[in-house]
Amino acid sequence: MFQGIRFIPDDTDLPFMLYSRFGFLLSGFFCVAAFLVFLFNGLNYGIDFKGGTLIEVRTLGNVNIGDLRSRIGGLDLGETELQEFGAPNDILIRLETQSGGEVAQTAAVDQVTKALGKDVEIRRVELVGPKVSGELTQGGIIAVIAAVILVLIYIWFRFEWQFGVGAVASLLHDVIITIGVLSALRIEFNLNTIAAILTIIGYSLNDTVVIYDRIREYLRKFKKKPFVNVINEALNATLARTIITGTSTLIALLALYVWGGEVIRGFTFTMIFGVLIGTYSSVFVAAPALILLGSVRDTKREPAKASP
Amino acid sequence: MLNFPRWKSISILLAVVLGVIFALPNVVDREFWSKLPVLHDLQPLVLGLDLQGGSHVLLEVDRADLNSQLAKQLIGDIRQALREQKIAYSGLGRAGAGVNVRITNPDDVSRAMSTLGKLSQPVNTGFFGSGVASNDFNIRREGEVITFDPTKAGLEAKIGRAIQQSLEIIGRRINALGTTEPTIQRQGVDRILIQVPGLQDPERLKALLGQTAKLQFRLVCESQPQVAGERPPVDCEEVPDLKNPQQMLWVQTSSRATVDGEDLTDAQPTFDNRTNEPIVSFRFNQKGALRFGKLTQENVGRPFAIVLDNKVVSAPVINEPILGGTGQISGRFTTQEANDLAIVLRSGALPARLTVVEERTVGPSLGSDSIRAGVIATVIGTIGVVVFMLVGYGFFGLIANIGLLAHLSITVGLLSVLGATLTLPGIAGLLLTLGMAVDSNVLVYERIREESRAGRSPVNAIETGFRAALATIVDANMTTMIAVVVLFMLGSGPVRGFAVTLGIGTATTVFTAFTFSRLIIAYWLWSYRPKVVPL
Numbered sequence: 001m002f003q004g005i006r007f008i009p010d011d012t013d014l015p016f017m018l019y020s021r022f023g024f025l026l027s028g029f030f031c032v033a034a035f036l037v038f039l040f041n042g043l044n045y046g047i048d049f050k051g052g053t054l055i056e057v058r059t060l061g062n063v064n065i066g067d068l069r070s071r072i073g074g075l076d077l078g079e080t081e082l083q084e085f086g087a088p089n090d091i092l093i094r095l096e097t098q099s100g101g102e103v104a105q106t107a108a109v110d111q112v113t114k115a116l117g118k119d120v121e122i123r124r125v126e127l128v129g130p131k132v133s134g135e136l137t138q139g140g141i142i143a144v145i146a147a148v149i150l151v152l153i154y155i156w157f158r159f160e161w162q163f164g165v166g167a168v169a170s171l172l173h174d175v176i177i178t179i180g181v182l183s184a185l186r187i188e189f190n191l192n193t194i195a196a197i198l199t200i201i202g203y204s205l206n207d208t209v210v211i212y213d214r215i216r217e218y219l220r221k222f223k224k225k226p227f228v229n230v231i232n233e234a235l236n237a238t239l240a241r242t243i244i245t246g247t248s249t250l251i252a253l254l255a256l257y258v259w260g261g262e263v264i265r266g267f268t269f270t271m272i273f274g275v276l277i278g279t280y281s282s283v284f285v286a287a288p289a290l291i292l293l294g295s296v297r298d299t300k301r302e303p304a305k306a307s308p
Numbered sequence: 309m310l311n312f313p314r315w316k317s318i319s320i321l322l323a324v325v326l327g328v329i330f331a332l333p334n335v336v337d338r339e340f341w342s343k344l345p346v347l348h349d350l351q352p353l354v355l356g357l358d359l360q361g362g363s364h365v366l367l368e369v370d371r372a373d374l375n376s377q378l379a380k381q382l383i384g385d386i387r388q389a390l391r392e393q394k395i396a397y398s399g400l401g402r403a404g405a406g407v408n409v410r411i412t413n414p415d416d417v418s419r420a421m422s423t424l425g426k427l428s429q430p431v432n433t434g435f436f437g438s439g440v441a442s443n444d445f446n447i448r449r450e451g452e453v454i455t456f457d458p459t460k461a462g463l464e465a466k467i468g469r470a471i472q473q474s475l476e477i478i479g480r481r482i483n484a485l486g487t488t489e490p491t492i493q494r495q496g497v498d499r500i501l502i503q504v505p506g507l508q509d510p511e512r513l514k515a516l517l518g519q520t521a522k523l524q525f526r527l528v529c530e531s532q533p534q535v536a537g538e539r540p541p542v543d544c545e546e547v548p549d550l551k552n553p554q555q556m557l558w559v560q561t562s563s564r565a566t567v568d569g570e571d572l573t574d575a576q577p578t579f580d581n582r583t584n585e586p587i588v589s590f591r592f593n594q595k596g597a598l599r600f601g602k603l604t605q606e607n608v609g610r611p612f613a614i615v616l617d618n619k620v621v622s623a624p625v626i627n628e629p630i631l632g633g634t635g636q637i638s639g640r641f642t643t644q645e646a647n648d649l650a651i652v653l654r655s656g657a658l659p660a661r662l663t664v665v666e667e668r669t670v671g672p673s674l675g676s677d678s679i680r681a682g683v684i685a686t687v688i689g690t691i692g693v694v695v696f697m698l699v700g701y702g703f704f705g706l707i708a709n710i711g712l713l714a715h716l717s718i719t720v721g722l723l724s725v726l727g728a729t730l731t732l733p734g735i736a737g738l739l740l741t742l743g744m745a746v747d748s749n750v751l752v753y754e755r756i757r758e759e760s761r762a763g764r765s766p767v768n769a770i771e772t773g774f775r776a777a778l779a780t781i782v783d784a785n786m787t788t789m790i791a792v793v794v795l796f797m798l799g800s801g802p803v804r805g806f807a808v809t810l811g812i813g814t815a816t817t818v819f820t821a822f823t824f825s826r827l828i829i830a831y832w833l834w835s836y837r838p839k840v841v842p843l
Contacts, residue, residue, distance in 0.1 A: 004699065194803075205784075241745055256736055
């Protein structure tokens with residue numbers, strides 16, 4: 001009977017803890033770099049957080065983006081931005097928040113739809129007034145913070161505090177670097193992005209918990225082994241699972257990225273990147289962080305053995 | 309871990325079969341399904357607005373507009389109360405958020421206070437029930453000036469009332485569009501959320517919502533502006549023309565020269581017999597008919613203006629008294645304009661203007677494109693994961709794949725039965741859980757491999773594999789659930805759809821791995837009693 005291909009050989013014994021020194025250095029470097037990029041480049045906020053209007057149109061006949069630009073250009077609506085969206089005849093129009101309160105936003109959309117005329121099909125209109133965008137921003141920030149705190153509590157409850165801190169450290173690492181990449185590539189940051197980041201938090205933790213579970217098991221099983229070796233063995237034992245689950249998730253996400261349409265492409269890109277960074281961080285950040293935080297074994301697991 | 313009592317095996321299989329049955333309406337032809345006995349009640353997934361097209365509009369009561377309406381009403385009440393008591397006053401008007409009035413004779417002030425005091429009504433705060441009774445206005449006196457300040461409780465009660473009325477009126481207006489299953493609900497203190505799926509013309513929806521639809525019939529003033537910017541005389545007001553806002557008409561302000569449209573009982577679009585122009589015919593109730601009859605009787609030969617939301621629709625001359633309580637409005641309408649005007653007049657006027665604070669509209673063509681893209685991505689993604697599992701685990705991969713299909717059916721089935729809404733991010737969530745669903749299998753299989761290597765017998769290895777992996781799987785999926793809960797609470801529309809599918813998908817993956825897949829493996833194990841685990 002076909003038993004399947006071993007993607008990771010059974011006797012794999014990689015010195016992860018040795019690599020982790022470089023891993024720490026690399027991660028530290030990327031975190032700082034990501035933060036700096038975010039600081040200087042900012043995020044390309046979508047209308048959910050910035051307010052404003054987004055209109056997706058499909059041109060009929062031989063109207064091109066230049067024609068539309070000139071039709072809208074004369075309307076005096078402040079900064080307007082037109083870009084192709086997946087296909088040359090699909091065009092995304094963005095208007096900034098109009099001065100004059102909530103009523104002015106709707107009026108601007110009316111003006112644009114009138115100016116666009118009959119040879120354009122309006123496929124989507126999204127309008128977020130200044131009040132709502134403020135509320136959504138607040139909601140998004142609260143959601144990410146709440147998720148991080150809940151996770152910290154859960155892991156603390158299920159493991160020791162060191163595991164909780166380690167998990168949150170790797171989580172923040174993932175979130176910071178993801179945001180840095182979104183900032184560097186100018187990918188639109190909207191409500192869906194927050195959803196993607198929360199999913200990354202879930203996935204990255206999923207990965208981390210599996211490894212932590214094995215570390216905890218080995219700590220009980222091999223009481224004499226040095227902590228570093230225990231972690232290393234746990235990482236090797238779970239490596240096949242880490243790789244296979246990651247790959248299968250990536251296969252699903254790649255299908256979405258390629259065939260799932262332009263509307264959610266930013267969303268799937270964020271998740272693909274998040275799965276990669278989350279997998280990396282479980283192995284190279286979350287696990288070695290336990291060493292830095294002090295041996296779990298010394299503090300709580302066996303207090304009696306310290307004094308024979 | 310590998311012994312299943314008969315009742316357990318049967319209930320597991322039953323759960324899977326139920327999941328498949330619940331999921332079936334999504335793939336079987338509608339026509340055929342609706343003819344089936346018993347099962348025809350099962351519904352397919354509800355598609356979100358981003359997939360079937362439609363409008364999501366969040367409206368907010370315009371507080372400034374509501375305030376000025378309330379102040380106007382209060383001014384009228386004060387005027388009437390002082391007249392009845394024959395108290396002379398001057399300078400009655402708005403002051404900040406409230407209204408103030410100067411009593412001419414200082415001796416009348418205390419009498420005025422007690423008369424006007426009756427205008428302030430207690431507010432039913434409801435929410436705080438037992439607490440301090442509060443009035444809708446605070447009345448204070450400084451010398452001869454009496455000031456009415458609206459209280460917070462009073463304003464909130466009035467906003468609440470305005471929202472309640474608006475909900476009904478909007479419901480009537482949208483139902484007149486004849487769309488299927490619109491949702492209209494209150495949100496927060498001063499907002500109304502409207503979701504209308506499958507709308508072909510979202511602009512029309514906004515046109516219907518955008519009007520307050522306050523209709524008035526007002527006498528036109530004798531003198532009219534000769535040059536632009538001229539001030540109207542006392543008792544007259546400048547009102548712009550509906551179709552040509554630069555053109556102004558002076559109309560009388562006094563209540564005796566005005567009939568309100570609130571007494572309308574019906575309005576229908578029709579055509580003028582002579583000109584064939586689209587018009588709206590209306591009918592008053594008895595009270596309105598009486599007032600309208602009196603106004604027209606006393607003013608034959610003079611023009612009166614039909615004013616809608618402070619814009620002149622038309623200003624015909626009264627040819628003869630209109631005593632029957634019916635009339636018609638013409639105003640160079642198109643057929644659809646006449647149609648929509650009749651709808652808003654029939655539904656009644658909104659108590660205050662509503663502003664759009666958020667709108668998300670997806671046209672039907674983008675929606676169907678998204679569905680197609682989502683289905684293609686799901687099929688390709690599923691095939692990719694299935695092939696990957698076969699390559700990675702061979703025979704056990706096949707079992708995992710059967711479990712995967714069961715997982716997909718149960719997830720879709722549960723979502724359908726719960727009446728959850730499928731959005732585009734929801735499809736992404738479905739595919740993502742599919743990728744992650746194999747995780748439970750992978751954890752178990754890797755553990756079985758390890759245990760086999762450690763020299764355990766097949767039964768023992770598989771038994772240990774399942775037992776050791778259980779805690780890990782539950783722990784690992786709990787973290788995803790935490791993210792799901794936060795997402796759900798944060799979520800609006802599509803994001804919430806994503807949270808729901810991800811949550812149900814995650815729960816299902818634990819279920820299928822630990823019941824269905826385990827049952828298949830146990831069955832295979834007891835039937836064939838292999839010497840080695842083919843893994």
